Every structure is written in C-alpha cells, then in structure tokens.
Amino acid sequence: MAKKSPSSSKPGFEEALEQLEAIIERIESGEVGLEESIGQYEQGAKLIRHCRSILDRAEKKIEELTVEEENDE
Numbered sequence: 621m622a623k624k625s626p627s628s629s630k631p632g633f634e635e636a637l638e639q640l641e642a643i644i645e646r647i648e649s650g651e652v653g654l655e656e657s658i659g660q661y662e663q664g665a666k667l668i669r670h671c672r673s674i675l676d677r678a679e680k681k682i683e684e685l686t687v688e689e690e691n692d693e
C-alpha cells in the first residue's frame with residue numbers, strides 16, 4: 621500500500637480516497653452547515669483531481685511497461 625512520504629504535503633491515493641469518503645459521509649449526513657458543506661465540496665473536488673492524477677500516472681506507467689515487455693519478446 622502506498623504511503624505518503626513525510627516530506628510530501630499531498631496524501632497517497634488510499635489516504636485521499638479515505639478523506640473523500642469521510643467528506644461525502646459528512647455532507648450526506650447533514651452534520652455540517654451550508655458554508656462548511658461548500659468548503660468540504662471544494663476539498664473533495666481537489667482530492668478527486670489528485671486521485672485522478674495518481675491514476676493517470678499509474679496508467680501511463682503500465683502502458684510503458686507493457687510496451688517494453690512486448691518489445692522484449
């Protein structure tokens with residue numbers, strides 16, 4: 621499982637996903653007010669972009685490895 625490095629300010633994929641799930645749960649439960657919900661939504665959108673970025677990099681790496689493997693055959 622990927623962990624964030626101590627010097628990294630952004631969470632790893634799993635941690636970002638956990639944070640996103642917690643935000644969704646708080647908003648859906650109604651436990652936060654409107655202004656806080658908007659702030660939480662904004663934070664959730666940032667986490668989604670971060671997760672997509674991680675997934676995009678992973679996909680590109682897998683494609684590179686696949687091409688390398690095919691070239692080695």
